[in-house]
Amino acid sequence: MDSDTPPLIVDIDGTLTDENRAIDPRVMPVLREWPARVVIATGKAMPFPIALCEFLGIERTVVAENGGVVFVEATDELRLEGDHEAALAVGEAYRDLGHDFGFGQIDLANRWRETELVVSLDQPLEPLEELATERGLVVLDTGFAYHVTDPVVDKGTGLEAVCAELGLEPEAFLAVGDSVNDAQMFDLAGEAVAVANADETARERADRVTDETYGDGFLEAVAPYRE
Ligand SMILES: O=C(O)COP(=O)(O)O
Ligand SMILES: [Mg+2]
Numbered sequence: 001m002d003s004d005t006p007p008l009i010v011d012i013d014g015t016l017t018d019e020n021r022a023i024d025p026r027v028m029p030v031l032r033e034w035p036a037r038v039v040i041a042t043g044k045a046m047p048f049p050i051a052l053c054e055f056l057g058i059e060r061t062v063v064a065e066n067g068g069v070v071f072v073e074a075t076d077e078l079r080l081e082g083d084h085e086a087a088l089a090v091g092e093a094y095r096d097l098g099h100d101f102g103f104g105q106i107d108l109a110n111r112w113r114e115t116e117l118v119v120s121l122d123q124p125l126e127p128l129e130e131l132a133t134e135r136g137l138v139v140l141d142t143g144f145a146y147h148v149t150d151p152v153v154d155k156g157t158g159l160e161a162v163c164a165e166l167g168l169e170p171e172a173f174l175a176v177g178d179s180v181n182d183a184q185m186f187d188l189a190g191e192a193v194a195v196a197n198a199d200e201t202a203r204e205r206a207d208r209v210t211d212e213t214y215g216d217g218f219l220e221a222v223a224p225y226r227e
Helices: 027-033 047-056 084-096 126-134 155-166 180-188 200-205 214-225
Strands: 008-010 038-041 061-064 069-072 077-080 117-119 138-141 146-149 174-177 191-194
Touching: 008 155, 027 047, 027 214, 038 047, 038 155, 047 061, 061 155, 069 155, 084 117, 084 126, 084 146, 126 138, 126 146, 138 180, 155 180, 174 180, 174 214, 180 191, 180 200, 191 200
Parallel strands: 008 038, 008 174, 038 061, 174 191
Antiparallel strands: 061 069, 069 077, 117 146, 138 146
16 A cells, blocks of 8 residues: 555445445454545444444544544544434334334344434334424435434535544545445545445445445455555
């Protein structure tokens, strides 16, 4: 890798993982040794990307909850944005209709969530969308969960917030991802790469799509910078 390596913003599920959310171990040395800034941008709640950074031994620069949560360790900045009350109200109304979030009693998917709400893909989408729309929220299907999210935030606004903290430009970034929740960061990044398992929106908004899927796709996306 040379000094021209761009900063990297990368999604977790479907990009660094396999289809079952397990991290592909081959991505770990790549992230650990990346010579420029690495931003982990995910729909997951903050503890997951923070833990990933900690276990990788890299600085914690994180966009979580699809942009609702931004944490920049270097400047000690934590920004929470989005109407969490509205998301919780959607959840309550969804339950009142007899539906369930689908993550069991303990619900680790929502437990540490601070700005949005997630529902399992095996639960009905239509009533969730109706309730979300009534409250000015949107439902994102990432291929891993339905996210009830405030449209004032996304991974693009998250990238902008990180850049404002660190004095970087979004156009300097290489972005890699796999789904609709990566679209706005793809639009802002100088180079956006969708892995081959990506959904239609991510593929359309990317500059290129890899031949390989999941972790293999990520490795292919970053290969030009590792020669
Ligand atoms: O868990 C999800 O639903 C999406 O997570 P991701 O943004 O890291 O792919
Ligand atoms: Mg993803």
